[in-house]
Amino acid sequence: MSSVNTDGGSRGSGRIPLNAATAVDKACPHNVNISCASCRLNELCLPIALSKAEIHQLDEIVQRNRPYKKGDHLYRQSDEFKSVYAVRSGSFKSYVLGTSGQSRVTGFFLPGEIMGMDGIASKDYANSTVALEHASICEIPFFQLEKLSHQLPNLQHHFFAIMGNEIAKDQQIHTLLSSYTAEERTASFLLGLSSRSSRVSLSPTRFLLPMTRSDIGEYLGLTVETVSRIFTALQRKGLIKVRNREVDLLEIDTLRAIVTTN
Amino acid sequence: MSSVNTDGGSRGSGRIPLNAATAVDKACPHNVNISCASCRLNELCLPIALSKAEIHQLDEIVQRNRPYKKGDHLYRQSDEFKSVYAVRSGSFKSYVLGTSGQSRVTGFFLPGEIMGMDGIASKDYANSTVALEHASICEIPFFQLEKLSHQLPNLQHHFFAIMGNEIAKDQQIHTLLSSYTAEERTASFLLGLSSRSSRVSLSPTRFLLPMTRSDIGEYLGLTVETVSRIFTALQRKGLIKVRNREVDLLEIDTLRAIVTTN
DNA sequence: TTTGGAGCTTAATCTGGATCAACAATCAAT
DNA sequence: ATTGATTGTTGATCCAGATTAAGCTCCAAA
Numbered sequence: 148m149s150s151v152n153t154d155g156g157s158r159g160s161g162r163i164p165l166n167a168a169t170a171v172d173k174a175c176p177h178n179v180n181i182s183c184a185s186c187r188l189n190e191l192c193l194p195i196a197l198s199k200a201e202i203h204q205l206d207e208i209v210q211r212n213r214p215y216k217k218g219d220h221l222y223r224q225s226d227e228f229k230s231v232y233a234v235r236s237g238s239f240k241s242y243v244l245g246t247s248g249q250s251r252v253t254g255f256f257l258p259g260e261i262m263g264m265d266g267i268a269s270k271d272y273a274n275s276t277v278a279l280e281h282a283s284i285c286e287i288p289f290f291q292l293e294k295l296s297h298q299l300p301n302l303q304h305h306f307f308a309i310m311g312n313e314i315a316k317d318q319q320i321h322t323l324l325s326s327y328t329a330e331e332r333t334a335s336f337l338l339g340l341s342s343r344s345s346r347v348s349l350s351p352t353r354f355l356l357p358m359t360r361s362d363i364g365e366y367l368g369l370t371v372e373t374v375s376r377i378f379t380a381l382q383r384k385g386l387i388k389v390r391n392r393e394v395d396l397l398e399i400d401t402l403r404a405i406v407t408t409n
Numbered sequence: 410m411s412s413v414n415t416d417g418g419s420r421g422s423g424r425i426p427l428n429a430a431t432a433v434d435k436a437c438p439h440n441v442n443i444s445c446a447s448c449r450l451n452e453l454c455l456p457i458a459l460s461k462a463e464i465h466q467l468d469e470i471v472q473r474n475r476p477y478k479k480g481d482h483l484y485r486q487s488d489e490f491k492s493v494y495a496v497r498s499g500s501f502k503s504y505v506l507g508t509s510g511q512s513r514v515t516g517f518f519l520p521g522e523i524m525g526m527d528g529i530a531s532k533d534y535a536n537s538t539v540a541l542e543h544a545s546i547c548e549i550p551f552f553q554l555e556k557l558s559h560q561l562p563n564l565q566h567h568f569f570a571i572m573g574n575e576i577a578k579d580q581q582i583h584t585l586l587s588s589y590t591a592e593e594r595t596a597s598f599l600l601g602l603s604s605r606s607s608r609v610s611l612s613p614t615r616f617l618l619p620m621t622r623s624d625i626g627e628y629l630g631l632t633v634e635t636v637s638r639i640f641t642a643l644q645r646k647g648l649i650k651v652r653n654r655e656v657d658l659l660e661i662d663t664l665r666a667i668v669t670t671n
Numbered sequence: 672t673t674t675g676g677a678g679c680t681t682a683a684t685c686t687g688g689a690t691c692a693a694c695a696a697t698c699a700a701t
Numbered sequence: 702a703t704t705g706a707t708t709g710t711t712g713a714t715c716c717a718g719a720t721t722a723a724g725c726t727c728c729a730a731a
Contacts, residue, residue, distance in 0.1 A: 268576075
């Protein structure tokens, strides 16, 4: 069905089709020969609010590596912090391992979003981050980003904003986890994916879940079984349609009402 | 018992005794005639890692306002974002209001800690922030902090670190709320206060809770009753001693074990 | 010094979501 | 096509923590 190549691990080959068949692939080709200036995500990624000349300077420090296969790690918990990463295509999850080996998902990352900011303070990454599907990234070595931010006030300002946004978002999740029911959490999660989907010019009502039910549960503080049951319940109420990883938000306003009325 | 003045609201008077009687007051006088250079918190607040000359420049933009009384708001949810604030003495909580008026606590702030970073991205504060006791702050107008950061690479670097630290901390809370039991959450909370207490050169095993049981519950996603019960249970096990707002951590390693073994 | 209200504790009961268990669907690898 | 592993669903039971209810402690204000 998809024309994504399956050459089984030759990550460095670069022979990735420019126009794969799925919506996600079309939106975000895994092409490595791209610049921030020409990247279709530049309006929502780091280059936002930078001038042409500034984007060119940013381009100089951005490294566009080989793509990642599903299950490949970008970095692991307590690796030395070196870079932040922007998702160019595909998706990632970050997670930590508990003492008895259980994983807890701390975030999901879609195209245009920045990963690795949890390492800035401690000089070690606090999470592991792994590709949920075939994916590609832009690596931005942090000490170079700092140096450049010092030359470009716009970039400094924007990176403060990106971090501030992450802080605000994390605090919303704090509220979600401390006081929402399973149904409210799940509805909120779907609505979040919806708006992130439309951010990258895809449908806000119909998208693919790149993560498993178990990932969702670990992220929302619920068990797989509960996530599954809530999906079924929301479907029975006619608010969504789920078929495997494919989700349709049929009654987006009712979903919003579930979240708001808590 | 305390010599804190009770002149009933003349917040602008500035006639605050230099050495109040409580431990907290001794540690953090509400004195407004102070500079970053002479502040006893400068090793853990914004000036960290700055040179004498740089601290002097920072001093120029820091505003040391009148002290706050218990219940006074620093800013409210959706006020226009203008400044970040460092706690000089006392303590604060941040919270958001749900649609039906219930409050949810999103954070507590002790001396040397920075408040208001949730507003950086959106230009509006996402939380309300209120004094839990008589307290004083340093206000740092954000656009001036940005301008100065642009001149002082050390300050830029350090502020990135402060924000990165906030992000890492918020993600720990995500994990806490999504997978810890009531006892684990409470133990973790007490240990957190313990290390923050020792950060400001107070005892790591004996301190006063500036917040109510209800605040703790709203922060940890538990009810007041549960918090109260857990305190009692930990006390019966001989791990802590609680008497009103006063806490003694008697078996700090066992508390750590409770948190780790989850 | 009384009084009222906020804050805290304890006990009895209830319930949302976890746990346990079984099975179905999907997919990758032969 | 067959196999095994991973992922997802559904049902039955259980329990941690919520809810409800009552009384207690503390302290500020009259």
